Amino acid sequence: xxxxxxxxxxxxxxxxxxxxxxxxxxxxxxxxxxxxxxxxxxxxxxxxxxxxxxxxxxxxxxxxxxxxxxxxxxxxxxxxxxxxxxxxxxxxxxxxxxxxxxxxxxxxxxxxxxxxxxxxxxxxxxxxxxxxxxxxxxxxxxxxxxxxxxxxx
Ligand SMILES: [Zn+2]
Numbered sequence: 001x002x003x004x005x006x007x008x009x010x011x012x013x014x015x016x017x018x019x020x021x022x023x024x025x026x027x028x029x030x031x032x033x034x035x036x037x038x039x040x041x042x043x044x045x046x047x048x049x050x051x052x053x054x055x056x057x058x059x060x061x062x063x064x065x066x067x068x069x070x071x072x073x074x075x076x077x078x079x080x081x082x083x084x085x086x087x088x089x090x091x092x093x094x095x096x097x098x099x100x101x102x103x104x105x106x107x108x109x110x111x112x113x114x115x116x117x118x119x120x121x122x123x124x125x126x127x128x129x130x131x132x133x134x135x136x137x138x139x140x141x142x143x144x145x146x147x148x149x150x151x152x153x
Contacts, residue, residue, distance in 0.1 A: 003121040012039040019125035026093040027051040037093040058116030060089040
């Protein structure tokens with residue numbers, strides 16, 4: 001079974017086209033500067049219908065995730081268990097994605113830094129992420145020292 005296709009509309013087409021070219025875009029409101037994904041006609045904060053496209057740095061953090069052990073779509077049967085993760089880009093927008101090297105959620109942590117990793121699925125290019133190992137190591141050290149400080153009080 002083939003990979004399910006997103007519903008690409010004139011509003012979301014720039015997002016999908018940019019991914020094929022290796023760039024992750026998000027929308028920003030010209031009136032209030034709010035940034036968001038997925039693409040929509042109007043700003044979800046002030047309802048101004050005057051957004052522009054900005055390019056994401058590709059850096060973000062894990063907000064939350066689930067691990068699927070059942071394939072509700074035949075196309076994903078060979079991938080289980082796999083994660084569906086909510087990532088917040090450093091520019092603010094959040095997107096549902098996969099963390100490709102997360103070992104199905106075992107190494108994911110809230111706040112774990114991730115990096116954009118655009119992957120092809122047939123004709124599609126998808127914004128997935130990988131754990132930012134170097135940054136994660138220094139974060140763990142900081143977390144450990146905070147925890148040690150808290151328990152000694
Ligand atoms: Zn706005």
